[in-house]
Each structure stands twice: as structure tokens, then as C-alpha cells.
Amino acid sequence: MASVEAGGDLYLTFDEFGRNTAIPLKYLDEIKKIYGVTRVVPRIIGRGYVQNKLSVIVGIDKENLPKSVSCVSGRMFEHAGEVVVGIDLARHFKLQPGDQFSMRCQQRKLFNVVGLFSADAGIWSSSLIFMSFNDAAALFGRQGVATDFQIYSLPGHNSEIAADLYDIFQNEPYRVQDKHTVELYFKKGFMLKEGIFSALYVIAFALGIPAILVASGFGLSERKREIGIMKATGWHTLEVLELISFEQLIISVLGATIALLLSITWIKYFNGVCVAQFFIAEAGMLPAFTLPAQFLPLPFFLSFFFSFLLTMVGSIYSSWRASTEPPVVSMKL
């Protein structure tokens, strides 16, 4: 969010098939001349692999970097081939200022690490690589275009600027979004990610606990004998199943509650160690950032539902089998 807040007032890209696409740099000067525009920053944002680790590459000229960006070690890039690397990436490859590395997409090109960048706020920024706009253009082999333009404007001029942009791009498929819209997208995406993460996490536990019990045959033989005894002493099959269902209901509520408590403890106090990577691929065994998570009633109800379903599937059929067999068979195991 910090990067959005410090970013431009308008974001301009081209639009193809409903997706953002690269915008030619030839429009840069014309846009700078629009009344109310104070600054236009072209950026290249792309993804690439350093060996097997996916990284986000940001190509932007040094003078256009947001003020919130600072190095924890070394300095900002100044010359061609110099990069600043996110702290997580640097730790992963044990990179220090003065080291060199290459990207998988262009292995002959060596980049010099001149600084390390730390970002507590974002998941993705910990694997960022900052470099100059021209280096990024060369890396991706796309000269003369940017992924977007950040347009900084005077307060209250956005609608007039948008009208001028319409005149400039009359026959071109362009897309302009203001900061507020970008913030909404960002928040929505982030919250969605949190919701999915916590839901999956709770459900995974809720499934895991009874699954272990069911898979390990917890109490199965004792239960079969007990059902035989019940039938021998006059219980009806339906009465047996009613009792078993009631027990499973209690087990499900307990399982879901334990799942919720475990998942809250694991995420809040252990930051999802070991399991976070199953839900967020880049997180790794020991996440270097605070995991986003929120716990809502829906995941709890889902976990209860799945827990109940699993325990019922695991027990009702076998209980029904045991109670419809002659009691002597169930009792003797």
C-alpha cells in the first residue's frame, strides 16, 4: 500500500483483450505537456527467474524512485548493470553488495549488486530487483515501451487530464486509472488472498485431524464390538446410528474448534512456519514477512462442515455394516 500511496495520481497503460499491455514511450513528451501534469514516470515491471527463484523486476530511473524506498545495505543503483536486491532474495542466494548474478532469461548479462532493499510491508517486494529503466528494457528485450506511466498531477486536475488523454489516444486502446481505483484493486486482491489463505488453512486442519483418526482406524475394532453388544442387548440399527451420529457431531465440533485454535496459533504466533509455502508458493519454510491472515466465521463453518462430513463418511458406513450384521459376528470381531 505504501508504494501505491507514494505512486502517481494516474496510471496509464495500453489495453489489449481487456488486459494491461505495454505503452510506447513516444507519447511521453506529449503527456508531460498536458496542463496539470507535474511529472510522468515510465516503469517496467516484469517477472523473471534468478536460478529457480521467481523475482519481480522493477525498471525505473533512480530519480523517479519513491522516497519510501531505501537501502538497508550498500547504495542505490546509479550506472548501467547495477541493481538493488530485495532482502529475501539476497538471503536466499547469500548476495551482498559487490556480488554479481545473472537472470535465467539472459544469462550472459551480469548484474552488479550495489545495495539491499528491505520491505516489511509486502510479500512480493522481498523478492524485488530494482534496476534502471534501460537495463530492464534490455533485459526483457522491449525497447521503446513501458509497462505503465505513473502520472503525477496537480490536485483536482485528473478529469481534465483524462479528457486530454482521450484526445491523444483517440484511436489507441488505452486504459487510465486513478490512484483511488488502484488502491481499491490492491486492497480487494490482498483481502481476497488473506481470506483464501485462512480458509484453506483452517479447512486443511479440520480435514487433517479427523482424517488421521479415521485413517489410523481410531477405535474401530472396539466400536464394532460395542455395536455388537448394543445389538445383542436390544438396540435397533437406527438407534445405534443415531448415537454414533451424535458422537460424530461432537467430534466434528471439537475437531473444527481444535483446527481453528491450531491455525490461529500457528499463523499468529509461529507465522505459518513450514505450512505457509503450501498456500503461498513464494513464502518458503520460514516466511520472511508477516503472513496476511484473517479469521472469519465462514472458514470455521466450512471446517466444521468438512470435519463432520469426513467423520461421518469414515464412521457411518462401517457402523451401519457392523449393526446390520448378526450381533455375534460384530462381537467376535
Add this chain to the structure above:
Amino acid sequence: MIKTEGLCKWYRGHSSHKISAVQEVTLSIAKNSFVVFNGPSGSGKTTLLNIIGTLDRPSEGEVFIDGNNVTRFSDIALSNLRREKIGFIFQDFYLIPNLSSWENVSYPLVPLGISARKRYERAKTLLEKMGLGDRLGHTPEELSGGQQQRVAIARALVNQPKIIIADEPTSNIDEETGKQIRSLLKELKGNGATILVATHDTSFEKLADVVFKMKNGFI
């Protein structure tokens, strides 16, 4: 009261070989009689009693209880019959390990909708009669073999059944407890119950109105 006609029970052994446990058993047992099934191990006593007590189904033949052909009864009808008329005493007690003595005794009353307090009172009365008034809250593993068998007998009696089926009731307990159990069964017969006992303990024969000798599944 109890009648069997041409009762057979066989099992499939290895390579579909037929093993006969009970063969062509036809008998009649009068109401309020004490019947002993005597014979060596593997002679078919337990299997026969299981079939008569509706715990197992025969391969062939029919069982009549109070004039009803119970081999044609549905699962629910069989449960009702066991609930209302038959009490079982097993050689291995078959108590539920995680329940206390009184809970085991009152377990058959649970589906009848009787309140926990009344169930407790009824179980307590029976267990006191069995000399286990101080063992109400003990689980089976906290009881001796003889005590467990007395709990099992109390459970068999909790529904006041008219038929008591006892399979080797004294084989896993000491002589003194065995005497008590024989005496108790005699008392139950005196109260109007029909007693069927499978045993190789010859001391039961003195109590019996009828003794059926079994060998290789035949009477």
C-alpha cells in the same frame, strides 16, 4: 415356548470347504425350564444358543419362540425380541470397557428413553443384589473376572427377560463365584424365567430339567 426344526449352521472354510457347526437340530423347550447343553469344545453348543437367541441366523431350519418363526423376523423385530424377552450372559462377559458397572448394566435401557436417574436406580438395585453395591462406578478393568461376570448377569436381567441364555457362564471365573452364579440362575428359574445354559461344567446338570448332549453339531 422355544422350538427348533432342522436347524443347521455351516461356514465356508478354505477352498469353499463346508464346515458344519450345528446339524439337523430339532428340539422343544418348555416354558420355565432349566436346560443345559453339554458337550466338548467345538460341539456346537455356543452356535446353537446364538441361533436360538437370535444373535446369529441359521443356514437352514427354523426357530420358534412363543409360536413365532423368528428366523423370518426383520432386523427391527429381532432387536425388539431381544430387548423384551432375552437376556444374554457370555463367556467373555462382553462389557463395554470405558463404561462403569452401572452404565454397562443400564446400557440396554438407553434406547427405551428411561431417564438416567431411573436407569441408575435400576442398575444399582441389581448390582447390590449381585454383591457389587460398592463397585457401581468401577470400569470392567477395575473388576475381577467374577465381578465382571456378575455385572454381565445384572445387565442380562435389567430388562426382566423371560429367557436367559448363558454361554459358559462359569468358565472364566473361580469356583466360589461359579457356585453363586448357579444359585442365581436357579433363583431366576424359580421366578419364572426359562434358562438355557451351554457348558461343559457338569455341576449344572444337577439343576437342569433337561440336558442335551451335543457332539459334532448333533444333539
